[in-house]
Amino acid sequence: MHASIRRLLIALGFFLCLVFGGAAGYFVLGHGRWGFGECLYMTIITLSTVGFGELNQMADVEGARGLTVVLIVSGIGALAYVQGNLTALLVEGAIGQALRRNRMRKRIDSLHGHIVVAGAGATGKHVLEELLHTQTPFVVIDRDLAHLERLSEDLTGGKMLYIPGDATDDHVLISAGVKRARGVVAALTHDKDNVFVTLSARSLNAQARIVAKVVENEAAPKLIKAGATSVVNPTMIGGFRLASELIRPEVNEFLDQMLRDKEKNLRLEEVIIPAQSTFSGVPLKDTPIRQKTKLLVVAIRDKDRTFVYNPEPNFVIEPGATLIVMGETESVLKLRRLVLGDEEPEVPESQR
Numbered sequence: 313m314h315a316s317i318r319r320l321l322i323a324l325g326f327f328l329c330l331v332f333g334g335a336a337g338y339f340v341l342g343h344g345r346w347g348f349g350e351c352l353y354m355t356i357i358t359l360s361t362v363g364f365g366e367l368n369q370m371a372d373v374e375g376a377r378g379l380t381v382v383l384i385v386s387g388i389g390a391l392a393y394v395q396g397n398l399t400a401l402l403v404e405g406a407i408g409q410a411l412r413r414n415r416m417r418k419r420i421d422s423l424h425g426h427i428v429v430a431g432a433g434a435t436g437k438h439v440l441e442e443l444l445h446t447q448t449p450f451v452v453i454d455r456d457l458a459h460l461e462r463l464s465e466d467l468t469g470g471k472m473l474y475i476p477g478d479a480t481d482d483h484v485l486i487s488a489g490v491k492r493a494r495g496v497v498a499a500l501t502h503d504k505d506n507v508f509v510t511l512s513a514r515s516l517n518a519q520a521r522i523v524a525k526v527v528e529n530e531a532a533p534k535l536i537k538a539g540a541t542s543v544v545n546p547t548m549i550g551g552f553r554l555a556s557e558l559i560r561p562e563v564n565e566f567l568d569q570m571l572r573d574k575e576k577n578l579r580l581e582e583v584i585i586p587a588q589s590t591f592s593g594v595p596l597k598d599t600p601i602r603q604k605t606k607l608l609v610v611a612i613r614d615k616d617r618t619f620v621y622n623p624e625p626n627f628v629i630e631p632g633a634t635l636i637v638m639g640e641t642e643s644v645l646k647l648r649r650l651v652l653g654d655e656e657p658e659v660p661e662s663q664r
Contacts, residue, residue, distance in 0.1 A: 320397040327390045331355055334383045338367065341376050345369065354380075359387030420451055420473050420489055428453065428488045430479035430509045431499035432463055435525055435546055439497050440467060445577055446641050451488040453479040480508035482516065490516050498524040498540070503531035507538050514539025580610065580636065581644040587631035589651045597625035605647045607639035 334355035339348050346354075346367050354367050358380055370376045429439055432454040443450045444467060454460050457476040464472035477484035479500060490496060496513040498506040506524045513522055524540040526532045532543045556564050570578040585591050591599050601607055611621045615632040629635075637644065 317401060320394070320401055323390070323394040323397045327359075327394055330359060330383065330386055330390055334358065334379065337379045338376065341373050341379065342367070345373070355383060358383045359390065361387060416473060420475070420487070423449055423451065423473075423489050424492045425494045426450055426489065426492070427495045427497060428485065428490050428493045428513070429497045429499060430485075430506075431497075431501070431525075432456075432460060432474075433499065433501060436497070436499040437463065439499055440472075444468065446579060446581070447645065449473075451475060451493075453477060453484055453488055480505055480512065482512050485509075485512055485516060490520070493517060493520055495521045495523070498522065498535075500525070501527075503527050503535070507531070507534055510535055510538040510540045577641045578639065579641055579644065580638050581641075583635045583637060583644065583647050583651060585629055585631065585633045585635065585651055588653075589631075590653060591629050591651050592631040594629055595625065596623055596627045596629060599629070600650065601635075601637075601647060604650060605639065605643040607637040607643050607647060609635055610638050611636040 331352070335348060335352040338346060338351035338354055342351070350367060357364050361384060366380075367376070370380075426449040427443060429436055429443070429450055429452040432440065432452050436452065436454070440450065440452060440463065451473045452460065452463075453475045455476065455478060460472075460474040460476055464470050464474060475484055475488045477487070479485065479498075490513055496509070496517075498509040498513070500506050500509065503526060506526070510522055510524050513520060521541045522539060524535045524543050526535060526543045526545050527547070529545065529548075532545070535543050553564070596609065596612075601609060609623060611619050612623050612627065612629065613619050613634040613636065614630055619636075620627065635647075637647065
């Protein structure tokens with residue numbers, strides 16, 4: 313329950329206790345002289361400080377006026393507490409939400425090169441978790457605002473960027489910054505919706521990499537024609553995983569531990585070597601990858617799109633090549649800064 317609502321309920325509960333407690337007090341002190349309705353009426357006008365008049369013969373009842381004084385003092389505090397919490401709830405509910413939406417809008421508008429995730433369902437949630445683990449900025453779109461708020465609280469403590477709305481609507485995609493995004497994930501429930509998202513995203517951003525979820529294999533070619541860079545069938549991947557658990561359980565356990573280790577956060581990642589990088593045209597052994605990042609280079613994909621697995625130390629890195637590395641996320645981010653020249657690399661011993 314929201315903290316403001318809880319405080320308001322506590323305040324109302326305290327006020328009601330005063331009302332019925334005061335009425336019961338008058339009734340007991342009067343020994344039946346006043347009906348309970350009269351006692352209740354007297355308590356309410358006393359707590360509200362209206363004070364139309366005393367009960368009949370109140371001066372003759374010992375302790376009745378003392379109880380009235382206590383109720384007056386308590387009523388002032390109780391009503392102030394109720395009013396303060398009600399005001400806070402209204403402010404947080406209306407003005408607070410408006411301010412939060414405005415802050416989120418500014419943060420989304422400042423993003424460049426982020427990922428737009430369409431759909432925060434069972435599949436989309438896992439996409440968000442992986443993007444968070446790899447420190448990849450993203451904006452998620454979903455129709456269910458309450459679901460987005462719960463996900464934001466559970467995954468990021470309320471800091472997740474999201475847009476409530478229909479991801480098949482161009483205006484919603486534009487609000488999520490799709491024109492400035494480097495990638496789009498279409499993870500909606502139905503294939504036809506993912507086709508719409510793919511078409512819209514491709515028309516708005518010709519350079520973005522679009523990965524679409526496919527439920528029926530027959531829809532995969534349609535998604536590719538619509539502009540998807542690649543498609544993923546979660547059911548097919550689940551089947552492969554079931555078979556792998558039987559055939560190669562140790563490999564699967566290794567991959568599971570690599571993905572689930574929250575302390576090390578190990579991942580297989582790719583790092584593109586731009587033409588102007590100091591890594592271009594340099595043998596692998598003469599780069600500071602091991603010394604500075606401790607990453608393992610698993611493979612290198614040349615600009616002709618062929619993979620070289622477990623490359624030799626003398627392998628020369630060509631401009632535009634992609635390094636497939638394994639290691640911690642922070643180390644991958646550090647390597648990306650190195651290849652872009654944002655951090656001065658150490659000179660390897662072979663070049664000293």
